[in-house]
Each structure stands twice: as structure tokens, then as C-alpha cells.
Amino acid sequence: MTEKIKPRIIVVGGGAAGLMAAGTAAKAGARxxxxxxxxxxxxxxxxxxxxxxxxxxxAEISDSIAHFGSNGRFLRQAFHRFFNHDLIEFFAANGLKTVTERGGRVFPANGKAPEVVKALRSWLNKKDATVRLSSPVEELIVEDNQIVGVVAAGEKFSAAAVILATGGASYPLTGSTGDGYRLAESVDHNIIPIRPALVPLICTPAENSTSKKFDLGKLASLSLRNVAVRLLINNKKVREVFGELLFTEDGISGPAVLTLSGAAVDALKNQDEVCFSLDLKPALDEKKLEARLLRDLQSRGKESLDSLLRGMLPKEMVAFCLDINEISPQRQGHQVTAKERKRLRAWLKDCRLPISGHRPLAEAIITAGGIDTKEIDPKTMASCRIKNLFFAGELLNIQADTGGYNLQAAFSTGYLAGKAAARQISENL
Ligand SMILES: Cc1cc2nc3c(=O)[nH]c(=O)nc-3n(C[C@H](O)[C@H](O)[C@H](O)COP(=O)(O)OP(=O)(O)OC[C@H]3O[C@@H](n4cnc5c(N)ncnc54)[C@H](O)[C@@H]3O)c2cc1C
Structure with missing residues (x-):
């Protein structure tokens, strides 16, 4: 008598979410x-x-969820089922030790991202999950509101359940080209419009009072550490973060800017006025900064401002500061008027960088928007529209700050989808 072939789960996409989903389903006994x-x-x-x-x-679950903004609550169940300590234990059991660094960021101890992929692949091998490469899925096959298979590279594959884990639409050379949105849309799932998040921003040249423009490109590659970065929308502060800012050829990037970029992108789309305000001396309040300026200008009165300000700012920023505040770099400390000192002090606490745009989605770390989570069961990652269809990872409408939260979300939703899909098909047997 021939043994009945076990029904099969197909996972579409071998990124963080798909690899975790495939291994978890295989571990639970599924083909x-x-x-x-x-x-x-x-x-x-x-x-x-x-x-x-x-x-x-x-970070704790509630802190992590806060990093996902308004839609973070969707992840609560996934995080309760499989969270950071589970992930760390999982990798340790698969030969990959981790270390925790500043800000709670967890990395492989050997500092090698490809080793994470290697650990996941060898786990899949051990669990007997089959991986087929160069197989782009082009179509989902649905009959009577139930998924029954997929078409990949022109070939039909039947399945008792399908987990879609095709990622977002940024860094397309890695394979994440937004296919999942089209596939989900083809079976009537609602897609929240996709847009870049964690993306560098483009600055308009900074202007001084007489409309002289400063070419910010001169600051390219300069990194400012320990600055307070505020996002102003229509001249109102909406959020402030503390950290590092990097000047690029046409604007700004770096962790602090990336964190604020999603809100900036949405505001630009709304045609709101977007501006960044930098506090270059966050450790000194106005009073202390005034005292420091006074002291330096007096004690080093014979020095040119060009050299004097280097005690406070990187060289490139000194040129920017003096240019925008219309003060000659050759002016000596004792020649600076009270009005000029006030202008310098105000600029050091509130250096304005108007934003005119953002780099394209292809250069974003994360794709915001995606499959509407209202149509997904947060306990199982199952579609509420199509039976036996599951979702995991970045193609969902979830997006977080930098810090490891996005990958944890991909692993947690992948785990949940893999577990739930395996249970679902065993119940259907
Ligand atoms: C430069 C960069 C650095 C980042 N660093 C971090 C970090 O340090 N920490 C962090 O938390 N997050 C980081 N992120 C974000 C993180 O990488 C993503 O959130 C995460 O990879 C999403 O996982 P995923 O499995 O959902 O999608 P992906 O990793 O994008 O994987 C999707 C997979 O699906 C495949 N696929 C797509 N379409 C099809 C199809 N039609 N058929 C078959 N397969 C398909 C793709 O080829 C790909 O392998 C970074 C992102 C970038 C771009």
C-alpha cells in the first residue's frame, strides 16, 4: 500500500520571516x-x-511595540509567542552566539550577518524543509476562497497552506521588489499605500537672512554625534531624538534622521513644510552656552572666529555657521558684538535645515505601508479573506525605528505563521 503524501505548506520568500516560518512549520511536522x-x-x-x-x-515587549508607532499593537501576540529571548536562545542552539550592545542592540558575537543566514539555512536542512531557489512566485491559486497552490516560474505547485513572506520593496537588488503586494492584491487584500521609511532626506540649501545660500554638499560625509534632532512640521515640533546625524551629498541621514524620516516623508506627501532643527550643544542650556561663548570670546579675544569656534564645532560646521550667520571668519573674538554673539548662540541651539524631499524607496531601509493588518488575525497571521493563506514579515503594514525591531518583527511573525499553518493543515487532515 502506498503511503499517503502529507499535504504541503509553501513559503514564498526566503528572507528573515520566510526562513523562520519554513523551519518552524517543518519542526511542527509539516512538509x-x-x-x-x-x-x-x-x-x-x-x-x-x-x-x-x-x-x-x-527591550521589553511594551517598549518594543512603542517603536512601531500606531500599528505596533498588532504585534503584541506575535511577540508574546516568540520574542527577543526566544530568538537569542534559538540562535545559540544553532551555533550562533550573540552580544548586546549600546541601546539594547543585539548582534551575532562574530559580527557577521551572513552567519545568521547560514545558521537559518542549516536549521532548515536539519528540519527537512525543501528550499527551491530561482523560483519567483507569480500567482496565487485560489479556489472557493481557499488557497490551493502557487505558480512559480511558470510551474504549478499545489499546497494545503501558503505563507507569503516576500518582504517590502526597498533594496530591490536583494530580491524584495514588492511582489507580495501585487500577489495579495490579486486575492482582494487591501494594501496601505507603500512609501519609504528609514530613508535619507534631501535638504534645500540653507539660506541666511539676505538669501545667500550655503551649499550643504560641502558637509557631505560629516557625522555629528550627540546632537538633538527635532522634526518640525509646519514650524511645529513633532518629535525630537538624540543621537547621530550624517550629512550626505544632497541632505542628511544617520540614525537620528532615519528615525524621524517616516513622519517627514508623510508630511512631505501632504505638502506640509518640513524642517529639521539641530541642537548642536544639547548638554548646555542657553545660559550655560552664553557663559561659555562669553568666556571663549574674551579669553581668546585675539584669535579669529574661524579658529576659536573649532573648540565647539567640527571644522566644516564652523564654515557653515559663520557663512549662514554672516560673520567673517577672520573676525577676532573681542570684535564680536553682543548681537552677533546672540545670533551664534541661537544658531547653535537651533540650526535649521529645510527638507525638500527624500531619497527613493529603493534606498530606504524599510517599506512603510503594506498589507492591511485589519484583514489578518494577529494570533495566527492568517488571512481573514482567504482560507489557509498566511502572511509574515515586512510586507505587512508594520514598520519600526532602527534598533533590531524590524528583524524581530519578521522573525516573530514568521514563527507565528509557521506554527499556525502547520496546526491548521494537521487539523484539516
Ligand atoms: C541595508 C539594510 C539594513 C538593515 N539593517 C537592519 C538591522 O540591522 N536590523 C533590523 O531589525 N532590520 C534591518 N533592516 C530591515 C530588515 O532587513 C527587514 O525588515 C527584514 O529583512 C524583513 O524581512 P522579510 O523576510 O519580511 O523580507 P526580506 O528580508 O526582504 O525577504 C523577502 C524575500 O522574499 C523573496 N521574494 C520576493 N518576491 C518573491 C517572489 N515573488 N517569489 C519568491 N520569493 C520572493 C526575496 O528575494 C527575499 O529573499 C535593514 C534593511 C536594509 C535594506
Whole structure:
């Protein structure tokens, strides 16, 4: 007598979410086929965290959820089922030790993101999940409101359940080209418009009172640490973060800017006025800064401002500061008037950088928007529209700040989808 072939779960996409979903479903006893469109899985995962992979954060669940903004609550159940300590234990059990760094950021101890992919792949091998590469899924096959298979590279694959984990639409060379949105839309799922988040911003040249423009490109590659960065929308402060800012060829980036960029992108789309205000001396309040300026200008009265201000600012910023405040770099400390000192003090606490745009989605770390989570059961990641269809990872309408939260969300939703899909098909047997 021939043994009945077990029904199969197909996982579409071999990124963080898909690899975790496939391994979890296989571990739960399901027959699993992972279809990945690229020649290798985990291409994006392998370049995360500047090649070091900030795979999670040690923050508590409620703190982590707060980093996802208004839609963070959707993740509560997924995080309760599989969270940072589970992920750290999982990798330890699979030969990958981790370390926790500043801000609770967790990295592989060997500092190598590709090792994260390697650990996941060898786990999948051990669990007997089949991985088929160069297999782009082009179509979902649905009959009577139930998913029954997919078409990949022109070939039909039947399935008792499908987990869609195709990622977002940023860094398309890694394989994340937004296919999942089209596939989900084809089976009537609602898509919240996608847009870049964690993306560098473009500045208009800074102007002084006589409309002389300063070419910010001169500051390219300059990084400012320990500055307070405020996002102003229509001249109203909406959020402030403390950290690092990096000047680029045409604007600004760096962790503090990336954190605020999602809100800036949405405001630009609304045609609101967007501006960044930097507090370059956050450790000194106005009074202390005034005292410091007075002291320096008096005690080093014979020195040119060009050299004197270098005690307070990087060289490139000194040029920017003097240019925008219309003060000659050759002016000596004792020649600075009270009015000029006041102008300098005000600028050091509130250096304005008007924003005119953002870099394209292809350059964003994260795609905001995606599959509407209102149509997904947060306990299982199952579609509320199509039976036996599940979702996981960045293609969902979830997006977080930097710090390892996005990968934790991909792993947690992948875990939940894998578990739930395996349970669902065993119940249907
Ligand atoms: C440069 C960079 C650095 C980052 N660093 C960090 C970090 O340090 N920490 C952090 O938390 N987050 C980081 N992120 C974000 C994080 O990488 C993503 O949130 C995460 O990879 C999402 O996982 P995913 O599995 O949902 O999607 P992805 O990792 O994008 O994987 C999706 C997979 O699906 C495949 N696929 C797509 N379409 C199809 C199809 N039609 N058929 C078959 N397969 C398909 C793709 O080829 C890909 O392998 C970074 C992102 C970038 C771009």
C-alpha cells in the first residue's frame, strides 16, 4: 500500500520571516517547500546592520511595540509567542552566539550577518524543509476562497497552506521588489499605500537672512554625534531624538534622521513644510552656552572666529555657521558684538535645515505601508479573506525605528505563521 503524501505548506520568500516560518512549520511536522526567487536566500538579511545584523533588541515587549508607532499593537501576540529571548536562545542552539550592545542592540558575537543566514539555512536542512531557489512566485491559486497552490516560474505547485513572506520593496537588488503586494492584491487584500521609511532626506540649501545660500554638499560625509534632532512640521515640533546625524551629498541621514524620516516623508506627501532643527550643544542650556561663548570670546579675544569656534564645532560646521550667520571668519573674538554673539548662540541651539524631499524607496531601509493588518488575525497571521493563506514579515503594514525591531518583527511573525499553518493543515487532515 502506498503511503499517503502529507499535504504541503509553501513559503514564498526566503528572507528573515520566510526562513523562520519554513523551519518552524517543518519542526511542527509539516512538509514544507520554500520558494525563493533569487539564487540565494537571505540576501537582505546578509547585509543588515552594516554587515553585522542587528537581529533584535533587548527591550521589553511594551517598549518594543512603542517603536512601531500606531500599528505596533498588532504585534503584541506575535511577540508574546516568540520574542527577543526566544530568538537569542534559538540562535545559540544553532551555533550562533550573540552580544548586546549600546541601546539594547543585539548582534551575532562574530559580527557577521551572513552567519545568521547560514545558521537559518542549516536549521532548515536539519528540519527537512525543501528550499527551491530561482523560483519567483507569480500567482496565487485560489479556489472557493481557499488557497490551493502557487505558480512559480511558470510551474504549478499545489499546497494545503501558503505563507507569503516576500518582504517590502526597498533594496530591490536583494530580491524584495514588492511582489507580495501585487500577489495579495490579486486575492482582494487591501494594501496601505507603500512609501519609504528609514530613508535619507534631501535638504534645500540653507539660506541666511539676505538669501545667500550655503551649499550643504560641502558637509557631505560629516557625522555629528550627540546632537538633538527635532522634526518640525509646519514650524511645529513633532518629535525630537538624540543621537547621530550624517550629512550626505544632497541632505542628511544617520540614525537620528532615519528615525524621524517616516513622519517627514508623510508630511512631505501632504505638502506640509518640513524642517529639521539641530541642537548642536544639547548638554548646555542657553545660559550655560552664553557663559561659555562669553568666556571663549574674551579669553581668546585675539584669535579669529574661524579658529576659536573649532573648540565647539567640527571644522566644516564652523564654515557653515559663520557663512549662514554672516560673520567673517577672520573676525577676532573681542570684535564680536553682543548681537552677533546672540545670533551664534541661537544658531547653535537651533540650526535649521529645510527638507525638500527624500531619497527613493529603493534606498530606504524599510517599506512603510503594506498589507492591511485589519484583514489578518494577529494570533495566527492568517488571512481573514482567504482560507489557509498566511502572511509574515515586512510586507505587512508594520514598520519600526532602527534598533533590531524590524528583524524581530519578521522573525516573530514568521514563527507565528509557521506554527499556525502547520496546526491548521494537521487539523484539516
Ligand atoms: C541595508 C539594510 C539594513 C538593515 N539593517 C537592519 C538591522 O540591522 N536590523 C533590523 O531589525 N532590520 C534591518 N533592516 C530591515 C530588515 O532587513 C527587514 O525588515 C527584514 O529583512 C524583513 O524581512 P522579510 O523576510 O519580511 O523580507 P526580506 O528580508 O526582504 O525577504 C523577502 C524575500 O522574499 C523573496 N521574494 C520576493 N518576491 C518573491 C517572489 N515573488 N517569489 C519568491 N520569493 C520572493 C526575496 O528575494 C527575499 O529573499 C535593514 C534593511 C536594509 C535594506
Amino acid at each position: 514544507v517547500l520554500l520558494l525563493e526567487k533569487m539564487k540565494q536566500p537571505g540576501r537582505k538579511l546578509a547585509i543588515t546592520g552594516k554587515g553585522r545584523c542587528n537581529l533584535t533588541n533587548s
